[in-house]
Amino acid sequence: MLEVGPLNLFYGDSHIIQDVSISVADGEGVAILGRNGAGKTTLFKGIMNGGPLARGPISHRGSDIVGLPAFARARLGLGLVPEDRRIYRHLTVSENIQMGRHAVRPGTQPYALEEVLEFFPMLRDLKDRQGFELSGGQQQVLAIARTIFSRPDCLLLDEPTEGVAPVIVQDIARQLSLMRKNNGTTLLLTEQNVWFARSCTDRVYLLDSGRIVFSGSWDEFDADAGLKTRYLAV
Template identity: 40%
Template sequence: MSMAMMSDAPKARATGKPLLAVRGVETFYGSIRALKGVDLDVNQGEIVTVIGANGAGKSTLMMTIFGNPRARSGTITYDGKDITKLPSHQIARMAIAQSPEGRRIFGRMTVYENLQMGASINKFATFNEDLERMFAIFPRLKERAQQRGGTLSGGEQQMLAIARALMSRPRLLMLDEPSLGLAPLIVKMIFQVIKEQNEKEGLTVFLVEQNAYHALKLAHRGYVMVNGEITMSGTGKELLAKPEIQSAYLEGGH
């Protein structure tokens, strides 16, 4: 896996056609309105990030897109199809893969078995080829192939969670806090992999992150979420340069 530092200006592959469109989405937990009319687009070939403090609603947005919890109002469109009311298992079969917050790998299964679970979405059609590709991207997983997921380090578990998602050959990869709890060197490795998959494979990536510096440096475009609302948007470079973003999210974050 390349350890090269990420460039400040990622190469845009975006076509301008929204692959994922969120319009006026509201999500509730009981009587609490967690998302308050969220609008955003993720275009084909882009890396798009949503940044915000803990509790801003970022993970709720990610889970709502994937069907659990359901949006109470608004629409979520993927590749021109309304997926707002679809169950999560049907969404997963539409070439959307999610690496959830906290990794959520199968701790009692081996690394190999976890990767099998990811490949089951497309019925193991290209399993051997994809397995070798994941082992090339994450050599550590090849070394740990027969080790139980629950015995891996936090960084190795995050590698496994991303590799498991990639085993289904998604068009859209959704990542929820991939840097959470990881050492800085591992964070750089994870974000480099995301960048390479976007540039080399044309993978569209939707990322929610507390680590605003790394997320905005990586992303073509970003949104800022505060208390369940999108308050600001722009290119990653534009948002990094804004004084209000620097003071709220980047102090000491470099």
């Protein structure tokens, strides 16, 4: 169980995330929807200790992680796929994937490269290419593969479909759903693509101007048509 909040996050004097509480049970899939600037990336950075100043509790599988640096949070099983992907431009696809070993938990074996290529067959044909030779969508798949390599028990994906072609979006949705089903991986993702978010999660939070303005099942989300028009750019 990942338990966050009430959490407040600050950039200097700017109070970006305000009293946000989120919990994700083991094996659960949860989406956080919100338009540009809602605070999605800031929230994930706060959970990983990757920038903003944080006030409030955060625990993962019963361990208090407040005060731990980002790499220590990763080694407790939290795997972030950052919005900007951070692919190593001059390393090959295979080498990029294996960079994920830095986040391996003590006592856990990372996946074999072959297993990761099995999850994302499209990377197999690209495995000797360098990072800068990939399309944006291919880089996104690679960023996910690199994070999965270390076998995180909770995967945090920050807008994984942004700028990604529909056929690759479908592929990512299928693979994430399989990871949940076969490995019990917990999934927390931020999105603006409602179709994608729904296809791989069980329930949804809506974030607007740094606050949670809705929390419920997808059925409850659908029942209130005003939510989309008020809080999402659709």
